[in-house]
Amino acid sequence: MIRKIMRIIPIKLFEDNYSYAVFVEGHNSYALVDPADLAGVKAFISGNPQLSSMNFTHVFTTHKHADHCGNNEQIAAEFPHVKIVGGASDGIPACNYSVQDQDVIVLDNGLRITALHTPCHTRGHILYYFEDYSSNDGTNRAVFTGDTIFIGGCGRFFEGNAEEMHAAMEKAKTLPTDTKVYCGHEYTESNLKWSAKVEHQNQAIQSKLEWAVAQRERGQPTVPSTIGEEMEINVFMRAQLLTGLLGVSDAVAAMARLREMKNSGQTLV
Ligand SMILES: [Zn+2]
Numbered sequence: 001m002i003r004k005i006m007r008i009i010p011i012k013l014f015e016d017n018y019s020y021a022v023f024v025e026g027h028n029s030y031a032l033v034d035p036a037d038l039a040g041v042k043a044f045i046s047g048n049p050q051l052s053s054m055n056f057t058h059v060f061t062t063h064k065h066a067d068h069c070g071n072n073e074q075i076a077a078e079f080p081h082v083k084i085v086g087g088a089s090d091g092i093p094a095c096n097y098s099v100q101d102q103d104v105i106v107l108d109n110g111l112r113i114t115a116l117h118t119p120c121h122t123r124g125h126i127l128y129y130f131e132d133y134s135s136n137d138g139t140n141r142a143v144f145t146g147d148t149i150f151i152g153g154c155g156r157f158f159e160g161n162a163e164e165m166h167a168a169m170e171k172a173k174t175l176p177t178d179t180k181v182y183c184g185h186e187y188t189e190s191n192l193k194w195s196a197k198v199e200h201q202n203q204a205i206q207s208k209l210e211w212a213v214a215q216r217e218r219g220q221p222t223v224p225s226t227i228g229e230e231m232e233i234n235v236f237m238r239a240q241l242l243t244g245l246l247g248v249s250d251a252v253a254a255m256a257r258l259r260e261m262k263n264s265g266q267t268l269v
Helices: 038-046 072-078 162-173 188-195 203-217 227-233 239-246 251-264
Strands: 006-013 017-024 029-033 055-060 083-087 097-099 104-106 111-117 126-132 141-146 180-183
Touching: 006 038, 006 180, 017 038, 017 180, 038 072, 072 083, 083 111, 083 126, 126 162, 162 227, 162 251, 180 227, 188 203, 203 227, 239 251
Parallel strands: 029 055, 055 083, 083 097, 141 180
Antiparallel strands: 006 017, 017 029, 104 111, 111 126, 126 141
């Protein structure tokens, strides 16, 4: 029997955006996460023999910003059968399948996707948690975090506040620690350079930064990390642990302080 395994391929778009193709070995369909540049995505797919022979069935839109969903209307026109999934409160273009927190979608290829509503960067931002039930080693799961969680960072609070971003991080921390994290932008190196000057005693941040620099020099992406790794290196996930360092009373105040510091490039050393 052929073992069916979820595969995730990053597709670089624009300056530093990532779209992703997701499929299961032995099945004939794929989904795309945030395919905001249709021409770029099509060029990538046609250059990939495995993907180009499959059917395109779903778009998972993390949020309403154009660098994540700016070509949804074109996708709907060209691929009318495709389900375009998006957060109910975000006004996603061409969305024909709205989701709210904890909604579950099961695809024909066996993937089970849970929507996790994480309002803050935008009101309707969704994390998509993918579980592959055809794998029985218990490790094949991934979360697409858009502009809410970056590797070693988080998105700006355009439509929310520190309390909501803290809640988003806590929600992500409830996922199994081996869940792979695929984010919306390649910001890892700059996030960790800054973090290393905030939580400067954290050796895990230093090591991950060195790895990220080398990885980028090789022209390779820094995705994915894992939830467990983010709990070690992502200061925004570690807000509760940093109250003393930041001189604030609680995790929400730490989150607010960290975001202000990041926005203004402020550090502690
Ligand atoms: Zn955004």
